[in-house]
Amino acid sequence: MKKIIVLTLSSIVISGCTWVNENKAGRDVAITVIDQVSHCQKVGDITSSVKNKVGFINRNNDKVIQELLILARNEAVKLNANTIVSSGAPLDGKQTYQAFNCPQ
Numbered sequence: 368m369k370k371i372i373v374l375t376l377s378s379i380v381i382s383g384c385t386w387v388n389e390n391k392a393g394r395d396v397a398i399t400v401i402d403q404v405s406h407c408q409k410v411g412d413i414t415s416s417v418k419n420k421v422g423f424i425n426r427n428n429d430k431v432i433q434e435l436l437i438l439a440r441n442e443a444v445k446l447n448a449n450t451i452v453s454s455g456a457p458l459d460g461k462q463t464y465q466a467f468n469c470p471q
Contacts, residue, residue, distance in 0.1 A: 393440035397450040397469070404452055407469035411446045412454075415439045419460030432457055439464045 415438040419431050435457055443451050448466035455463060 389437040390441050390444065392444040393437065396440040396443045396448065398436065398440070399450055399452055401452050401465075404450060404465075404467045404469060407450060407467035409465060410448045410468050411466045413439045413442045413446070413451065413464040413466055414461065415442070415464070416461045431460055432462075435460075435462045439466075442466070 415435040417431055417434045417438065419426055439451050439462070443449070443464075443466045446466045448468050449471070450467040450469045451464045452467065453462065453464055
């Protein structure tokens, strides 16, 4: 019984942790909406994916969304994009984005 309690508590604590680190260049990537990128050049699509559950415990939804954005911003840098736009709501720890290079 003690093992089950310890494992459950450990899972709950871990479920709130951030697993993804944002690189320095990724912090400079803007997040906006599709209406704001009409003057920009689309350079690609990005799909981010993170664990939304640890075992049978759901991770904090805000943390999952934050990590998806961090991954998308990091990937945008690789595409030479400076702006990303969400293509929809996150689902099961996955989300897609469009990457744009916008004049500054």
